[in-house]
Amino acid sequence: xxxxxxxxxxxxxxxxxxxxxxxxxxxxxxxxxxxxxxxxxxxxxxxxxxxxxxxxxxxxxxxxxxxxxxxxxxxxxxxxxxxxxxxxxxxxxxxxxxxxxxxxxxxxxxxxxxxxxxxxxxxxxxxxxxxxxxxxxxxxxxxxxxxxxxxxxxxxxxxxxxxxxxxxxxxxxxxxxxxxxxxxxxxxxxxxxxxxxxxxxxxxxxxxxxxxxxxxxxxxxxxxxxxxxxxxxxxxxxxxxxxxxxxxxxxxxxxxxxxxxxxxxxxxxxxxxxxxxxxxxxxxxxxxxxxxxxxxxxxxxxxxxxxxxxxxxxxxxxxxxxxxxxxxxxxxxxxxxxxxxxxxxxxxxxxxxxxxxxxxxxxxxx
Amino acid sequence: xxxxxxxxxxxxxxxxxxxxxxxxxxxxxxxxxxxxxxxxxxxxxxxxxxxxxxxxxxxxxxxxxxxxxxxxxxxxxxxxxxxxxxxxxxxxxxxxxxxxxxxxxxxxxxxxxxxxxxxxxxxxxxxxxxxxxxxxxxxxxxxxxxxxxxxxxxxxxxxxxxxxxxxxxxxxxxxxxxxxxxxxxxxxxxxxxxxxxxxxxxxxxxxxxxxxxxxxxxxxxxxxxxxxxxxxxxxxxxxxxxxxxxxxxxxxxxxxxxxxxxxxxxxxxxxxxxxxxxxxxxxxxxxxxxxxxxxxxxxxxxxxxxxxxxxxxxxxxxxxxxxxxxxxxxxxxxxxxxxxxxxxxxxxxxxxxxxxxxxxxxxxxx
Numbered sequence: 180x181x182x183x184x185x186x187x188x189x190x191x192x193x194x195x196x197x198x199x200x201x202x203x204x205x206x207x208x209x210x211x212x213x214x215x216x217x218x219x220x221x222x223x224x225x226x227x228x229x230x231x232x233x234x235x236x237x238x239x240x241x242x243x244x245x246x247x248x249x250x251x252x253x254x255x256x257x258x259x260x261x262x263x264x265x266x267x268x269x270x271x272x273x274x275x276x277x278x279x280x281x282x283x284x285x286x287x288x289x290x291x292x293x294x295x296x297x298x299x300x301x302x303x304x305x306x307x308x309x310x311x312x313x314x315x316x317x318x319x320x321x322x323x324x325x326x327x328x329x330x331x332x333x334x335x336x337x338x339x340x341x342x343x344x345x346x347x348x349x350x351x352x353x354x355x356x357x358x359x360x361x362x363x364x365x366x367x368x369x370x371x372x373x374x375x376x377x378x379x380x381x382x383x384x385x386x387x388x389x390x391x392x393x394x395x396x397x398x399x400x401x402x403x404x405x406x407x408x409x410x411x412x413x414x415x416x417x418x419x420x421x422x423x424x425x426x427x428x429x430x431x432x433x434x435x436x437x438x439x440x441x442x443x444x445x446x447x448x449x450x451x452x453x454x455x456x457x458x459x460x461x462x463x464x465x466x467x468x469x470x471x472x473x474x475x476x477x478x479x480x481x482x483x484x485x486x487x488x489x490x491x492x493x494x495x496x497x498x499x500x501x502x503x504x505x506x507x508x509x510x511x512x513x514x515x516x517x518x519x520x521x522x523x524x525x526x527x528x529x530x531x532x533x534x535x536x537x538x539x540x541x542x543x544x545x
Numbered sequence: 546x547x548x549x550x551x552x553x554x555x556x557x558x559x560x561x562x563x564x565x566x567x568x569x570x571x572x573x574x575x576x577x578x579x580x581x582x583x584x585x586x587x588x589x590x591x592x593x594x595x596x597x598x599x600x601x602x603x604x605x606x607x608x609x610x611x612x613x614x615x616x617x618x619x620x621x622x623x624x625x626x627x628x629x630x631x632x633x634x635x636x637x638x639x640x641x642x643x644x645x646x647x648x649x650x651x652x653x654x655x656x657x658x659x660x661x662x663x664x665x666x667x668x669x670x671x672x673x674x675x676x677x678x679x680x681x682x683x684x685x686x687x688x689x690x691x692x693x694x695x696x697x698x699x700x701x702x703x704x705x706x707x708x709x710x711x712x713x714x715x716x717x718x719x720x721x722x723x724x725x726x727x728x729x730x731x732x733x734x735x736x737x738x739x740x741x742x743x744x745x746x747x748x749x750x751x752x753x754x755x756x757x758x759x760x761x762x763x764x765x766x767x768x769x770x771x772x773x774x775x776x777x778x779x780x781x782x783x784x785x786x787x788x789x790x791x792x793x794x795x796x797x798x799x800x801x802x803x804x805x806x807x808x809x810x811x812x813x814x815x816x817x818x819x820x821x822x823x824x825x826x827x828x829x830x831x832x833x834x835x836x837x838x839x840x841x842x843x844x845x846x847x848x849x850x851x852x853x854x855x856x857x858x859x860x861x862x863x864x865x866x867x868x869x870x871x872x873x874x875x876x877x878x879x880x881x882x883x884x885x886x887x888x889x890x891x892x893x894x895x896x897x898x899x900x901x902x903x904x905x906x907x908x909x910x911x
Binding site: 187190191204207208211212213214215216229230231232470471479484485487488492493505508509512513515516518519520521522523524525534539 | 553556557570573574577578579580581582595596597598836837845850851853854858871874875878879881882884885886887888889891900905
């Protein structure tokens with residue numbers, strides 16, 4: 180390992196990316212713009228490999244291959260939060276892993292994550308740990324119904340989640356998640372979801388992107404729109420919350436914090452839903468509407484470079500192209516001002532993120 | 546070959562790029578953004594290979610390998626104008642070559658190029674063909690001195706050029722270019738150089754970028770600045786000139802036309818210096834200051850897609866990072882609003898283009 184791990188990486192250095200999906204692809208392209216090479220490690224061939232200098236196809240629990248990979252790069256980052264902790268630790272022995280394994284540890288387990296955020300004094304939805312049916316019954320009494328039972332690990336885009344409307348659904352829900360360790364989350368009556376993307380440098384400098392309002396379709400992000408209607412005072416508070424979490428994790432890179440806005444409640448108005456220790460789908464609008472987008476800023480942060488400006492120069496609506504949506508590419512390509520991003524995935528499947536489009540408008544306040 | 550070569554290429558198609566330098570690299574990244582794969586063909590390893598799906602290292606006159614390459618792609622383009630015509634023709638038998646070989650034919654030979662442009666009724670600097678010393682003597686009388694002797698082929702960035710101040714330098718100049726077929730170009734008293742980048746689609750649609758004013762250092766482009774001081778009426782005329790050349794070449798893709806502005810002369814105010822049948826260094830500012838930059842628009846054009854907007858949303862100064870200039874990367878990375886692009890070249894050599902920086906400012910008229 181480099182003696183001075185806080186020195187900025189020279190252009191020409193190699194960035195290792197764990198994960199070969201579209202986030203890795205867009206990270207690799209931003210890294211190339213800054214003169215870096217990328218080595219992508221993935222368990223399956225994926226769209227990031229098409230734009231990477233080199234790649235390794237290997238299992239994420241193959242610690243010997245992970246170590247070989249780490250030896251071939253100058254810094255390791257990841258595009259998904261389910262990198263096994265042992266793999267991150269094996270890499271960390273050889274090269275800096277940024278964001279550090281602590282962020283992975285917290286973000287991989289919903290119970291750990293909610294407990295961590297609560298302990299910072301930041302509101303989260305009511306929750307209770309669930310290991311079996313009797314614990315679920317107790318949790319349902321405490322948290323109230325309706326509620327959502329979520330597996331502690333490996334859930335994303337609505338997977339590993341069961342919505343519970345009444346007490347007679349509890350046993351079926353335990354079966355549905357196959358008895359996996361879980362968390363019961365109470366509903367909060369929120370007006371809308373926003374997300375705050377914060378980027379933190381090796382030297383602790385922090386910059387925040389304007390929070391978009393996010394809408395979902397079938398449990399998958401559909402649109403992110405800036406500016407959001409979030410009132411200015413709450414926006415400032417949302418940015419503080421995200422920055423405090425980044426600080427508490429001694430975070431380096433882009434961190435996404437999803438929050439619910441409950442309105443002017445008299446009590447807490449913002450409740451953290453979840454965090455993602457990586458670049459995030461709700462930040463894709465930054466690629467075209469900000470001076471320096473989330474992918475470039477993540478690369479700058481993990482390379483020990485100065486952060487780029489997160490200033491928004493345009494209003495924007497990011498729309499995901501999910502599954503068959505991508506068939507509309509030709510029409511979108513002809514729209515003036517629409518910025519089309521396709522991920523190079525050849526097989527279209529329902530629910531698969533195939534691309535996104537950023538539609539820009541002149542900047543308004545907000 | 547595809548039966549309907551005018552149909553737009555589907556995302557996931559493969560774009561073949563002849564040439565592996567920084568222009569190929571930036572073309573490949575724009576192609577990836579639109580969901581294409583790239584296959585780069587280059588005679589030496591180069592920075593484009595780092596971001597391409599696949600690559601072939603082969604000689605440009607190895608027609609069998611060129612044919613193999615063409616069979617592996619859906620369209621062929623190039624990042625330099627000295628692709629051998631026989632190679633382009635060999636590729637054209639298998640896949641569409643865009644821009645077509647006619648543009649190569651014209652742009653590879655200064656004499657052919659100047660003759661072609663003149664015949665369109667577009668002013669060029671006075672010129673005369675030179676094959677030997679006696680022809681040079683006659684040319685010098687006709688064109689006048691000082692003048693520049695340029696080889697007809699393979700000149701760029703000031704290479705293959707000899708400046709002639711007086712008649713006693715003629716014999717030495719012929720020796721210096723080793724008797725290669727040449728053109729003597731008279732000087733024109735110009736105020737400044739501008740370049741017009743025009744993009745033309747398969748269906749004939751044309752869009753033009755705002756012309757920057759270009760400055761040079763040691764014969765190599767140093768800066769391109771928009772808006773240029775070119776008065777509006779002349780700007781319109783410059784755009785017409787570039788569009789006429791694109792039309793006459795039945796051109797598809799981005800074409801660069803360098804022009805000298807002579808001021809209000811009473812006669813011709815704009816004289817074409819040279820054309821480049823490719824994306825061009827003086828268009829690098831478009832990456833960050835336009836809705837759709839030159840690289841994406843070149844890919845859109847050769848893929849048969851609708852063109853993107855060439856509208857400029859910001860003023861910009863593009864500065865090349867030549868040779869040791871790149872050592873300033875750290876300072877530039879810390880400048881707010883500076884967009885740094887490094888080409889991933891590991892060896893720094895004097896005169897070598899290592900990257901560029903686009904400095905943006907709020908848009909003014911012009």
